[in-house]
Amino acid sequence: MSRVDPVPAPVPPPPEPALSTGAVARRLGVSPTTLRSWERRYAIGPARREDGRHRRWTPEDIARLDEMCRLTARGVPPSEAARAALGEAPAARAGDRAAAVTPGGPGALPLGEVRPEARGLARAAVRLDAPAVADLLEAALAEHGPVTAWEEIIAPTLHAVGRKWASAGERYIEVEHLLSWHVSAALHRARPAPERSHTPPVLLACAPGELHSLPIEALAAALGELGVPVRMFGAALPAEALRDAVRRTGPCAAVLWSQSRTTADRALVRSVAGIAWGPPGARGHSALLLAGPGWDGRDTQPRAERLFGLRSGVAVIAALAAGPGPGQGAGRGPGPAAGRAAPAACGS
Structure with a gap:
C-alpha cells in the first residue's frame, strides 16, 4: 500500500491588531474624551493595556463600542446603551424604545462607499456630538489637507445629511445645521501659508x-x-x-x-x-x-x-x-479650456 502523507492543519490567520484610543475614536466618530468617559462611567473599556497605561482596543472591544454608538445615535441613554452593548440588557428592547423617540427611526445616513472617516463623522453628527464632530474635522484637515478632506470626507457627509432630511420631512435639519456650523468653523481655523508677495489676490x-x-x-x-x-x-x-x-x-x-x-x-x-x-x-x-x-x-x-x-x-x-502663461497677456481671463478641467461642479 502506498503511504498517504497527513494533510497539514490550516494555519489560523494572525489576530487583528489592537488599536489605540485615537484610532478607534476616528473610526467610530466619537472623541477620545468620550471613550474615556464611557470607560470610567459604564465600564465599557478595552480588554488590555500596553505597559499598564496605553489602552489597546481589540476587535471585540470595538464591536461593543460600535453597538453603543449605534444605540446612542438612536436615542438610547448612554447608561442603558452600555448595558445592552455589554450583554447586560436586551439590545432589541433598547433599540425599539429608541425608534419611538428618535427622528428618522433606525435608518443610517445614506453614505454609500466612503472613507471610514466619513462614516465616523456622520455618526458623530447624527448623535449631535459636537466635540467629536470638531475633533474629527480638525483631524481630517490636518491629515489630508483641505482638498482631500472636503472631497472625500466632508462633502459626502454633508450630502448624506441633506438627502436624509430631504426624505424625512423636517427631521434631521438640526444635524445638518450642527455639522455645517462645525465644518465652517474648522475651515476658518485652517492656518494659511504666508501669502506670496506681489501677487494679485x-x-x-x-x-x-x-x-x-x-x-x-x-x-x-x-x-x-x-x-x-x-x-x-x-x-x-x-x-x-x-x-x-x-x-x-x-x-x-x-x-x-x-x-x-x-x-x-x-x-x-x-x-x-x-x-x-x-x-x-x-x-x-x-x-x-x-x-x-x-x-x-x-x-x-x-x-x-x-x-x-x-x-x-x-x-x-x-x-x-x-502669472500669465505663454500667449496669455496680463489681466486676461483663463484660456478657453481652463474652466473645463474636471467633470463635477466645484464643491457641489
Whole structure:
C-alpha cells in the first residue's frame, strides 16, 4: 500500500491588531474624551493595556463600542446603551424604545462607499456630538489637507445629511445645521501659508442672495494652504459691493459661487466681466470664474469660464495667480479650456 502523507492543519490567520484610543475614536466618530468617559462611567473599556497605561482596543472591544454608538445615535441613554452593548440588557428592547423617540427611526445616513472617516463623522453628527464632530474635522484637515478632506470626507457627509432630511420631512435639519456650523468653523481655523508677495489676490464671493457658502469656504482654505492671497466675501454679497471689490482689489481672478439657478445672475456676470481696473494705459480685467451647480445648463458668458471640481479649480486658480502663461497677456481671463478641467461642479 502506498503511504498517504497527513494533510497539514490550516494555519489560523494572525489576530487583528489592537488599536489605540485615537484610532478607534476616528473610526467610530466619537472623541477620545468620550471613550474615556464611557470607560470610567459604564465600564465599557478595552480588554488590555500596553505597559499598564496605553489602552489597546481589540476587535471585540470595538464591536461593543460600535453597538453603543449605534444605540446612542438612536436615542438610547448612554447608561442603558452600555448595558445592552455589554450583554447586560436586551439590545432589541433598547433599540425599539429608541425608534419611538428618535427622528428618522433606525435608518443610517445614506453614505454609500466612503472613507471610514466619513462614516465616523456622520455618526458623530447624527448623535449631535459636537466635540467629536470638531475633533474629527480638525483631524481630517490636518491629515489630508483641505482638498482631500472636503472631497472625500466632508462633502459626502454633508450630502448624506441633506438627502436624509430631504426624505424625512423636517427631521434631521438640526444635524445638518450642527455639522455645517462645525465644518465652517474648522475651515476658518485652517492656518494659511504666508501669502506670496506681489501677487494679485483672488476674490471669492457668493452671488447675491446665495447663502450656501461652505464650498467656497473650502476653496478659500485650499488656496490659503498654497499661499495664494485670498479676499473672501462670503455669502450673498450684493451686486454693487461685488463690483466695487473687483475695482478696488484688481484681483487676478474673481470666483462667483451659485448653488441654485435662482441666484445664477447672468446680467451680473456680464457687468463684472466688463470691469477694467488699473491706471490709464495699463488697465486690465480679472479672470471671472463661475463655480457651483447654479450655473449648470447656462450658456458661458463672454470673458467668463466655469470651474469644475475643487481640486481642478484650485489648479486653475493657482496657475492664474502664478502669472500669465505663454500667449496669455496680463489681466486676461483663463484660456478657453481652463474652466473645463474636471467633470463635477466645484464643491457641489
